[in-house]
Amino acid sequence: MKRWNVLDIFFLGVEGQRRIVTLKPDQVNIITGASGTGKSALIKAIDYCLGSSKCELPAHVRRRALAVGVRWAKGDEQIIVGRIIPPVGQQTSGRMFVSKGRDLEIPSSVDRFEGSSTVSAAKAFLERAFGIGDTDSPATDFVSKGRASVRQVTPYLFLTKEVIDSETVLLHGLEKLEKAKDIVATLPYFLRATDEESILAERRLRQLQRGLEIAEAREQAKASSDSLMMNRALGLLTEARQIGLVRAGASFSEEQEVLQALREILSGRMIEGEQPSDDELSVLHASRRQVLAQLEVVRRRSRATKSAIRESSGYQGAVKQQHEKLMLVDHLKLSDVSHVCPVCDSPSDRGREVAAALQSALFKVRNESMVADRVKPQLLEVDTELDSEAQRLNNELRRIDSRIEGWLGQSERARELTSLAQLHSHLKGRISYFVENIVDESPRLGVDLEALRAEIDELEALANRDARNVRLQIAERKVSGFASEALKQLPTVAPCVGAELEFLSRGPDVVMIEGGSNAVLRMSDVGSDQNYLAIHIALCFALHRYFELVNSPVPGLLVLDQVSRPYFPAKGDDYDVSEIGAGVEDEDTQAMRQHIDFLFRETKLRSGLQVLLIEHAYFADDARYREATRERWTRKSKEALIPLDWPVRKDA
Numbered sequence: 001m002k003r004w005n006v007l008d009i010f011f012l013g014v015e016g017q018r019r020i021v022t023l024k025p026d027q028v029n030i031i032t033g034a035s036g037t038g039k040s041a042l043i044k045a046i047d048y049c050l051g052s053s054k055c056e057l058p059a060h061v062r063r064r065a066l067a068v069g070v071r072w073a074k075g076d077e078q079i080i081v082g083r084i085i086p087p088v089g090q091q092t093s094g095r096m097f098v099s100k101g102r103d104l105e106i107p108s109s110v111d112r113f114e115g116s117s118t119v120s121a122a123k124a125f126l127e128r129a130f131g132i133g134d135t136d137s138p139a140t141d142f143v144s145k146g147r148a149s150v151r152q153v154t155p156y157l158f159l160t161k162e163v164i165d166s167e168t169v170l171l172h173g174l175e176k177l178e179k180a181k182d183i184v185a186t187l188p189y190f191l192r193a194t195d196e197e198s199i200l201a202e203r204r205l206r207q208l209q210r211g212l213e214i215a216e217a218r219e220q221a222k223a224s225s226d227s228l229m230m231n232r233a234l235g236l237l238t239e240a241r242q243i244g245l246v247r248a249g250a251s252f253s254e255e256q257e258v259l260q261a262l263r264e265i266l267s268g269r270m271i272e273g274e275q276p277s278d279d280e281l282s283v284l285h286a287s288r289r290q291v292l293a294q295l296e297v298v299r300r301r302s303r304a305t306k307s308a309i310r311e312s313s314g315y316q317g318a319v320k321q322q323h324e325k326l327m328l329v330d331h332l333k334l335s336d337v338s339h340v341c342p343v344c345d346s347p348s349d350r351g352r353e354v355a356a357a358l359q360s361a362l363f364k365v366r367n368e369s370m371v372a373d374r375v376k377p378q379l380l381e382v383d384t385e386l387d388s389e390a391q392r393l394n395n396e397l398r399r400i401d402s403r404i405e406g407w408l409g410q411s412e413r414a415r416e417l418t419s420l421a422q423l424h425s426h427l428k429g430r431i432s433y434f435v436e437n438i439v440d441e442s443p444r445l446g447v448d449l450e451a452l453r454a455e456i457d458e459l460e461a462l463a464n465r466d467a468r469n470v471r472l473q474i475a476e477r478k479v480s481g482f483a484s485e486a487l488k489q490l491p492t493v494a495p496c497v498g499a500e501l502e503f504l505s506r507g508p509d510v511v512m513i514e515g516g517s518n519a520v521l522r523m524s525d526v527g528s529d530q531n532y533l534a535i536h537i538a539l540c541f542a543l544h545r546y547f548e549l550v551n552s553p554v555p556g557l558l559v560l561d562q563v564s565r566p567y568f569p570a571k572g573d574d575y576d577v578s579e580i581g582a583g584v585e586d587e588d589t590q591a592m593r594q595h596i597d598f599l600f601r602e603t604k605l606r607s608g609l610q611v612l613l614i615e616h617a618y619f620a621d622d623a624r625y626r627e628a629t630r631e632r633w634t635r636k637s638k639e640a641l642i643p644l645d646w647p648v649r650k651d652a
Helices: 041-049 059-064 119-130 150-156 177-190 196-242 255-267 278-332 350-416 420-438 449-463 465-487 529-550 577-583 587-605 623-628
Strands: 005-013 018-022 028-033 065-074 077-084 096-101 500-504 509-513 557-561 610-615 629-633
Touching (some): 005 041, 005 610, 018 629, 041 077, 041 557, 041 610, 059 065, 077 119, 096 119, 119 150, 150 177, 196 255, 196 350, 196 449, 255 420, 278 350, 465 500, 465 529, 500 529, 529 557, 529 587, 587 610, 623 629
Parallel strands (some): 028 610, 028 629, 557 610
Antiparallel strands (some): 005 018, 005 065, 077 096
């Protein structure tokens, strides 16, 4: 299977200079050299040309190069992606260039680039070429959130110095919170456990579910607030009726009717009626007693229903146990019981009588189980109806209490105020304050909860989490198997020797199952840079092996930045490993050679996998290593990624 590999990484200088680093597809490619020669800048160059939001190329490169480009290849297809390099002090550049075809030529200068584009359009171009998303939607910032994009392939391409032997960071980019969320969200897509439509549906589903929780809480709070406001308004109307501002026989039940009546009192259009009497208070108390009686009946029925539900659940469990025991009877073939005693062969009907009794008992238990299953849902429905009725009666009771409180309060205030005019003025002032400061008359554009629930149901069907989880578990098992196989071929120390590596997509994370003890170990438990290095390499190669298996759109490129770091930490410059120890190799050198053997062997076995190894160490006595070395920038040769004799930019 063909996968996208890198053919060239090139830089364009101020006066037509051109620096090209050529790689070979489907092979191990090695760049060795001294510190400060620009080896790690190759990773920054590829990342920048994949649409990174920041240019992280070193200052030496930014002062001497105007543009950087990468030529990708997949069989006969080729892509050239170029990007303007910003001067030192400027974070990024929005100018990119993309072109696709066969036998594309690397431009000799910036003005020879083809396919001028914006960053977002260039990322969309690369996504279509790689097969990410299988969509024509542009990769703009507001669209790319939550959708698979070309930016989410970098964790599987780069093993940088920050990651390769880290005990805390599993994949490139996970150390940055703003990137980690999208990496985690799109991992199932690149594992082919889901598609982009399902990813977006699941993201939208989580947003709607959270929105539904908030909307339901607001509706509940609004209902409680409206009930309190209605009680206060009814209390004011009761007081108004007592002092003749409302007809004694007037009745209001709806919120709008009550508020309209209060406004009419303030406008003076309400006709003053009869003076209040004690009969009204008697009617209110009678209504209160009636509601309390109804509420007590409902509560008794509710208690009885809940008790019946509990007993039904216990009875249903007992019946189920009896039914499961009697199910054994089906295996005894009672219909075939003989008339003859199985011991003495004499005629006997005892066996048939026992069989008939067992069958009768099983029939009764089955019927009782069916009755329990049929009755319990009805009891639950009655219980819900009784709870609703109790809630309604409690609200009615609060309204009556508010009216009684208003009547009594007005009677008390009537003794304090000396005239009916004072009563009118005092009450109108309270009504005016209530209407102006308490009643919310702004239009309420409430959320349609039913429509929201319907959309959630549709998205749940589209996301199909159960099927996604099954496919994800299959992917995890396969990647774990590949990683465990790779880990056994790499140098490790206890407790990783002979351990199984388990990959967990949620996190993502890895754990080790220690050989012999079967203890579950986290990354922090393995305690060795050599182990961390082996785990990272094993996982990355396992992921690429799985990507190849499922035809994932992740390019077939894996860049490793200095595998020798845990073995030769004191070596900061380039060096020939074969000269270390004067021919007597220590354990570290042997372990490093084991890594090299693994890289060549695994790359040869895979189809479309290209490995770029960036190293200080040079194995001059290894023919494979020498042939795979594309560039060697030493202090002695004074060679580097960007030569020192390149002129400096005017805007540097």
